[in-house]
Amino acid sequence: MLRKRLLRSVSSYALLLLSIAVAVPCQAELKLSPIFGDSMVIQRDEPVHVWGWTSPNTKVTATIAGHLADATSDSTGRFDLKLDALPAGGPHQLEIQADEKRVFSDVLVGEVWVCSGQSNMGFTVGNSNDADLETLTAKYPNLRLISVPQVGTQEPQNDFKGKWEACTPQTVKDFSGVGYFFGRQLHQTLDVPVGLIDNAWGGSSAEAWVPRDVLESDGKYGELLERWDTLAKTYDHDAEVAKWNDRMAKWKADGQKGNRPRAPQNQLNGQHRPANLYNGVLNPIIGYTICGAIWYQGESNAGRAYQYRDLFPLMIQTWRNAWGQGDFPFYWVQLADFRNESEAPSESDWAELREAQTMTMARLPATGEAVITDLGEAADIHPKNKQDVAKRLARWALANQYGYDVPFHSPTMKSMTVEGNKAIVKFDHVGRGLDTFDVKTPIGFTIAGEDKKFVEATAKIVGKDTVEVTADSIETPVAVRFAWADNPVANVQSADGLRMTPFRTDEWPGLTVDAVK
Template sequence: MRLTGLAFLLLAAFASQCSAEIRTSAVFGDSMVLQRNKPIHVWGWADAGSSVEVKLADATANTKTDESGRFDVELPKLPAGGPFELTINAGDDSVTYSDVLIGEVWVCSGQSNMGWSVQQSNDADLESLSANYPNIRLISVPQVGVQEPQQSFDGRWQACTPETVKQFSGVGYFFGRQLHQTLDVPVGLIDNAWGGSSAEAWVKRDLLEANDNFDELMARWEHTEATYDHDAEVKKFQENLAKWRDQKNGPRPNNPRNPLTGQHRPANLYNGVLYPIIGYTIEGVVWYQGESNAGRAYQYRELFPLMIQHWRDEWKQDDFSFYWVQLADFMAERDEPTNSAWAELREAQTMTMDKLENTGEAVIIELGEASDIHPKNKQDVGKRLARWALAKNYGYDIPYRSPTYESMSVDGDQVTLKFDHVGGGLDTFDVRDVIGFTIAGEDKSFVQAEAKITGKDTVVVSSDKVSAPAAVRYAWADNPICNVQSQEGLPMTPFRTDDWKGVTADAK
């Protein structure tokens, strides 16, 4: 049979409609949790110009794919419940995701202390044995560092069981478990943390290039990108390894890591592990990162809020909640006051709360370990993050914010400090003595200070070595010795009253 030109075109168009193969990001799948009480964004791809229908429970949304084949629909907000089926129809193709729950969805992101698994946390055996929570659902995004946005990833949702929980983020799980137990609704947790990652890797490249604060950072990377030859480095490693095997002299050579595909290169993680989930309707993000940026803490004052706002802009949802963990105490304790890059990074984190709405900080200045950058107590970290969410997102009247410095006044050789968010009042942990304050005059030479809690929200600080005090600091060290908290047990936020130039001020 001979087809006319018009008939051939009609047949081709019909065949194209029938072959509209539907694709979505792997963040959509069986056993997923969709966010309750917010419009639900669903997106994917089929043939360009295809009619698309999306169904969930009693809700239906219709649209057409654009020239690239992408479709975006918004389903109406739904209360917690399930299980349901989410069905996408395009042409003759249909995809159905089953066992779908409606509840609370949170992204768990950052570097290794967020990625640190339940199996690596305190009481790992007991925690995994008791992790029978079929309505907590978990999904992890593999580590892919690239400069091109990835539409999907190799991962799938799983119900929380004693086996599936073992490799999941400890902080994320303990946070989500507290929400689930308190709210009694399904909870979905998306873990895309990458150990050792720098904040700039989580930000789109053109955003960094447009900001003068990052000119030196971007110039260093442009030089690396232009000169680094991974194949040459591998060849050199193989030659050195062969020599080492022959001579057995010195330590074994290390296999070279490719910085171009790693977790520090600007935009690598934005493209590889964040982009595939951007737009998935969420309640918020919990974040544990900063160690890799501590050497550039002053820069983090700009970079961290930029990153948060960038994520919100990309999500096109709302100013969703973003709660982070302040850096824990780490490294050797010191008897005398000293400068500290980690203290400056903590300060940059705290400053971010004043720059952006719907943000919060879990202070864990007493939960760290001097000799381990990965403290094992992830349970209390998750609970402190959960306090923020339960109080601010879900309306529970519970303490959630650590005491924070508000103001100071000087009277002779004494400084009176006033604090906010003190709960039932300021208190001390372990011993009655108030520990952790230092004081200095205009010479900027800090000494240990005597301190007394004089009221629900006040502390008086002095030293017989400083007759005219100009500044006070608290817990200002890598691993500070300090013990002030609220009566509810939330540790005081480290702070300084001065703005004297810090050790990372010129680090770009």
């Protein structure tokens, strides 16, 4: 009898607890992208976009420096609001109130730039020239850094593991060299806080930074997508790991002779599959108010350079559309000189990729290119001089975003005319005039006649913006090229020290005209 009464009491207590739980609605956790955090930098002079997730149909308020904004979450719990633009300064405190409150401290207001691309953007300060000296002096409490971990996926991500940190000798070592040196130049010049967001992934292909539906709707990438779809159906990563384990066992049994077998990487989760990086490392930060983006990529797409003519501007425009900030500035690094120098004029996929990059400036506004055919290393695809690369990018930003009167644009080919056996080439963006580096004779020009066979040319600067090109074997010139090689030997620049943009005047099919995969 006592046992039955006890059971009834326990059951009644359990029902009471259940009724209380039902009567008190569960509170949803207030969630934001980790791009919002302590020590972050928010963009000055622009409305500050704040977004996140909470309970559906819930009022959300955000306050900072006396400014308040509110919104109501939608049926999924997503909310978006914009705070009034703020001048550079801080530190401030950002409070966001919904079902619960989040408070972020030490918030600065300044300039925010995304640093993206492949390994040459990811190449760290600790691996760059004078790494020891650079890290020793990296003491900039108002220069803030955050990195997005490498996640490749077909599913859009809203979260990542990362946090903002002040720039110190300890935090800067593993940060993007180009990103840091670019941000440092802005910070020192503008004297305002600067925030840098690094989401570069070594070896990444441009199509991995574009959503799947955009590639599908464009219509030019069917074969590329079909190849990946086939791989997704047939690739067995577990089987590849099993094969690697067998190779490892044999390697060990043979006394570890030769190179250690390389572990297989799951290509489906990697940095080449279309849309993987857009979803994994870009989506979590899309919408964070920025000034612009810097980009260093192209090596992985050089074999499909003609395709890059459309793919690269498509990627940039897709980012801009998703961000909803209009045509924010987008500046990139043209491919450096790499591989062996050619003994005679020849075709080059790297030259074709550089050409595709240059073409993008005519396709999209607020874009620019840092020419670095003098800063590469023949035997290393990762040249260590990231300081000068960053300075050339910074010139674009300082001139176009911040109003400084500094040279920024490399000379570009404008037109070619023929006078007898001479090709007369005129250039735009020559600054104080065309000049040469090291020796007075212009080097790097080739010339062709009707047979389309290029030979080394003799070149002469005959005016501020004009070069005369000839060759004894060419009676009637048809085309001129400059720095058209993987590793061009070329020395023409502006008097301001900005290297001439590689070019060709012909449109003859090259190595990659039919490459689509």
